[in-house]
Structure formats: structure tokens, C-alpha cells
Amino acid sequence: LSLTRIVSLALDDVVSYENFKIPKGVGLTSALKENIFCTLACIERQIPLGIIGEPGSSKSLSYHIVCDSMVENDPTEFCKMFSAVDSLFFSCSEDTTPGQIEQWFMKAEARQKRHDNRRKDAITAQWKQQELASDSSAHNGLSTDEWAKKFKRVIVTLFIDEAGLPSRKKNRMVMKVLHPHLDDPKVSFVALSNHWFDAANTNRMLTLYRSHTDNRDLNVLAMACLQKRGARFDEEPDPTRREKEFVQHVCDAYDAVK
Numbered sequence: 001l002s003l004t005r006i007v008s009l010a011l012d013d014v015v016s017y018e019n020f021k022i023p024k025g026v027g028l029t030s031a032l033k034e035n036i037f038c039t040l041a042c043i044e045r046q047i048p049l050g051i052i053g054e055p056g057s058s059k060s061l062s063y064h065i066v067c068d069s070m071v072e073n074d075p076t077e078f079c080k081m082f083s084a085v086d087s088l089f090f091s092c093s094e095d096t097t098p099g100q101i102e103q104w105f106m107k108a109e110a111r112q113k114r115h116d117n118r119r120k121d122a123i124t125a126q127w128k129q130q131e132l133a134s135d136s137s138a139h140n141g142l143s144t145d146e147w148a149k150k151f152k153r154v155i156v157t158l159f160i161d162e163a164g165l166p167s168r169k170k171n172r173m174v175m176k177v178l179h180p181h182l183d184d185p186k187v188s189f190v191a192l193s194n195h196w197f198d199a200a201n202t203n204r205m206l207t208l209y210r211s212h213t214d215n216r217d218l219n220v221l222a223m224a225c226l227q228k229r230g231a232r233f234d235e236e237p238d239p240t241r242r243e244k245e246f247v248q249h250v251c252d253a254y255d256a257v258k
Helices: 003-014 030-045 059-069 098-132 144-150 174-183 215-225 241-257
Strands: 049-053 084-091 154-161 188-193 206-210
Touching: 003 030, 030 049, 030 059, 030 154, 030 188, 030 206, 030 215, 049 059, 059 084, 059 154, 059 188, 084 098, 098 154, 098 174, 215 241
Parallel strands: 049 188, 049 206, 084 154, 154 188
Antiparallel strands: none
16 A cells, blocks of 8 residues: 555545535535644644645645534544543634744633643542542542543644735744744644745744645535535435536636636
């Protein structure tokens, strides 16, 4: 198997309609699967992530799918093995200042501390209750580390949309404020942009670049648009030969004129 094929099989295994809350009518393109996979991994391991691509390349959609699937009170069965997500949203403009971005990081880090302290207090209370119980076996006799596994951690994620806009004006080094937060992240961080970040920020994060939509992804998108009953893509009956041919012709025509 080629490396490309191995990666494709891994994406198919992880990103599915069963594992994530994917809205009705949304086709699982390779771009969407890659975005979801990277977003999930980077949030869980607190690796700064930047997704760069043209409008319509599933950047925002993938983030919202991951957050909806990892919500603390109602995660999917697959996402129960991961931390819960508490998301903060900020959308940049050309006039965004370093101070505004710094404030959002301070707010996210303060919220993360509250979640961690609340979890620590709950773990400690359960452990003490176990120690005081006359029959510790009724409380499983767990250690503090074992109790910690029973209380899911909540990871605060700062989501910045249009992150490339503040640097579009000449002589503006707005995004330099990110450097200390990317070097030593206290919270998870996801930034979306239609434009490349500067090299200093790109080298401090995992950067996923979305190229132009290929013919295969166009085909998946078109088939999703043809859904008749508003069901999820995986619940639709197999498309007819005529539908497949029609979709392929439309995709070829789009490729020819774009």
C-alpha cells in the first residue's frame, strides 16, 4: 500500500457519520475528513492548528462538527474516549489589534484553570469519600489517578476565524502576539485563514493547506446535493447509473470552466 492509501484508509476509519455529528446533506469529502481529523487530534493534544484555504473549503464546518461531537454533556460514542471541548470564538478583521487577541487568550486560559480546578476538586472529594467509607470496596478502592480517569477533562479551545486579515495591511505585525501562546500553549488553538500566515507563525503550528477542490470531492458534494429526502448521506439509497453520469458530467464541466 502507498502512503497516500494508508492515510486515506485511516481517515475513512476515524471520520464517519457514526463517529461524528455530521449534518444532513453534508458529503464526506477528503477535504472535510482531513480537516476533522487534524482538528480532533490537535485539540486533544493541544497542538496549535492553522487551516488555510479558499472560502468553501470546509474549514469552519469541520471545526463545528468536532466541537458538537465532543461537547461535554452529549458526545458521540466515539468521542467519549477524548476530552470534552469548551470553545471560545473570535473573528478577526483588518483592524484587530494585538491587545484584543491577547485578551482572548487570557480569557481562554482563565477558563481552562477553572475547568481544571473544578475537576481536581471533584476527584479529591470522591477519593476522600472513598477513604472515609467503612466499606471501601463499595467505592471500588480507586486511587486518585484512577478517579481522574473517571472525570473527563474539559479542554478550552480558542477558535480564531479570518486570522489572516490583521496582517493584510502593510507594516502590521499584529499576529506576532501569538508567538508565546504557540510556543507554550496553555489552551488548544485553531486558526482559520484564506491567506498564508507569516513564516514565524507557520513554523509554530501544524498548518493544513486546503488546495482547490478536486474532481472527486466535487462528485461527493454534487451527490450530497441530489439527496431527495433530507436524510444523511450514508442513509441514502445507492445512486442510479443515470445520476452518477449526470453528476460526473456536471463536475467535468465545472472543472473545464473554473
